[in-house]
Amino acid sequence: DIQMTQSPSSLSASVGDRVTITCRASQSISSYVNWYQHTPGKAPKLLIYAASSLQSGVPSRFSGSGSGTDFTLTISSLQPEDFATYYCQQSNSLPLTFGGGTKVEI
């Protein structure tokens, strides 16, 4: 199974900050990484697919980069509605696996 290791597991930030979350795969997975935002009580939301493609309707302050084993999700200017938990997920092979999550707190 491919392990996805996210860091940090949590971070504190302020509105307007630039936030970077990293995800490392246990083996090379090309660009088969997706990023999701999850707020308690809500449905998870797709932000980025194929490592760097912005999902339709997602604000441009979100961006993704990386290939191979190292991937990054960046929020260029944190907004109040961005306080949530973020997950990376590999779609290279079954079983599909998620990172452990990064909780972004005020």
Place this chain on the structure above:
Amino acid sequence: EVQLVESGGGLVQPGGSLRLSCAASGFTFSSYSMNWVRQAPGKGLEWVSYITSSSGAIHYADSVKGRFTISRDNAKNSLYLQLNSLRAEDTAVYYCARRAATNGYYFFDYWGQGTLVTVSS
């Protein structure tokens, strides 16, 4: 508008069974592969199972293989997950998620709000 609405969760004793449903609307259900993903209390997301649009291919996580069964009824726009031999570690919110694809890349583009399964005596 795409909507996925899960139901069927509840409290069940260890060893018991439950059937979850996911009602889909706002898209051509029969054209999409579907998945179940769960989140245990205080834990991250865990993929559970996958079924192709015509039920031609089905896959499970090792943690549920032999105990859970995924199925779908395209005429009813519904996805199901039969949970048998439930254990305490199956306690989680269960989400259904639609799988989309672009240029060979696959991702979950829509999710439901989840249904809570609690396994406890």
